[in-house]
Amino acid sequence: MSGHGLAWTVTVQVEARREGDVWVATCPALDVASHGDTREESYRMLEEALAGFFEDCCEHETLLAVLAERGLAPTASMVSVKPPTRRKASDWLSIPVWLVPNAAVREAAVR
Numbered sequence: 001m002s003g004h005g006l007a008w009t010v011t012v013q014v015e016a017r018r019e020g021d022v023w024v025a026t027c028p029a030l031d032v033a034s035h036g037d038t039r040e041e042s043y044r045m046l047e048e049a050l051a052g053f054f055e056d057c058c059e060h061e062t063l064l065a066v067l068a069e070r071g072l073a074p075t076a077s078m079v080s081v082k083p084p085t086r087r088k089a090s091d092w093l094s095i096p097v098w099l100v101p102n103a104a105v106r107e108a109a110v111r
Contacts, residue, residue: 008074010054011094016042027093029070043093050095 016025016039025042026033027050034049036042057063067073 009094010050011092012050013091014043014046014093015091029072031070047093047095050093054095 012027012029014025014027016023022035022037023039023042024033024035025046027046030050030053032046032049032053034042034045036045054063057066064073
């Protein structure tokens with residue numbers, strides 16, 4: 001894939017709770033959830049679901065609109081904002097989002 005891309009890391013607050021025999025992990029701000037047999041597995045599955053969420057939004061060029069619907073917006077400088085220090089690290093996930101020019105995506109689809 002030619003062209004230059006941009007890596008953007010999104011850090012979101014997450015939570016997990018036991019529901020019967022499974023752990024359910026959620027990202028309330030984005031309304032994304034997943035599950036697993038253990039707390040750790042539910043977080044891994046949620047990380048995959050969030051990566052897919054961002055990939056789909058970027059592919060359809062709806063990321064800013066989707067964020068706005070949820071009352072969210074990227075920071076003006078697009079730099080990482082550290083979560084409040086009073087929170088446990090396990091309450092947050094950092095998801096890499098790869099942004100590439102549309103021309104590069106179209107070129108890759110042709111190959």
